[in-house]
Amino acid sequence: MRTVFKNFLVLAVMLGTFTSFANEMLEVTPTFNYVTKGNHISVSDAFGEVIYSGEINYSGNLTTLFDFTQLKNGKYDVEVTNGFRIDISTIEVKNNIVFVTDANRKTIFKPVVRNENNSVLISKLALDGEKMDVELFYEGELIYTETIDGEDVLNRVYKLDKTLKGSYTTVIKSNDRVFVKNFRI
Structure with a gap:
């Protein structure tokens, strides 16, 4: 008789627990x-x-x-x-x-511009396939321009002249924004 009573008590507690969780609304906080x-x-x-x-x-x-x-x-x-x-x-x-x-x-995604060994490395993720304009300036004068269209990932390496030491600027236009990076070699 005690085992039947214990089993019945355990069953009642389990049933009460499950029904209380069934009525509970979970609130989800969006991660974005x-x-x-x-x-x-x-x-x-x-x-x-x-x-x-x-x-x-x-x-x-x-x-x-x-x-x-x-x-x-x-x-x-x-x-x-x-x-x-x-x-x-x-x-x-x-x-x-x-x-x-x-x-x-x-x-x-913003572009990543690095200067290594007289080279400029530019990387940009453009999952929407947006057109990107890349401009490279030396001492305020435009020395290179390129328009990239339809690529999801922009990976470019531009070799710079070792003898032209001074300030350089990269300008990347994409997603109706302008990203500027200044550096010196």
Whole structure:
């Protein structure tokens, strides 16, 4: 009789546990809203005017760290820059309620420019196949230009003349942005 009672008690506890978990709603926090300390944030309105720009001081969910409810009704672009990656999300504010729009989410990768052994190495990931313009300047004078179209990955090595020591500048235009890197040899 004791074993039957113990088995019945165990069954009741298990059934109660399972039914309590069945009614529980799990809240999922989207990871694209997660930002880390040290990242840079920029908020611009529908006209492209930058409303806020600054460094993120704490890690956490973007919508809890920043109070977007105080913005006027409308759509805003939020750019979070993390190293060589720029994540762009669109938020919409309606009557002090913030909605994150996934449809307009975009990621842009910044180019990486290195100077090694009188050579310039340029790498850029362009998963959208966006056209890229590369310009190389020596002492402010254009010495090389190239337009790359339809490539997902830009990998270029440009050999520089050892005798031309001075300041160089690379200008890469892509995704309606201009990336500039200055260096000396």
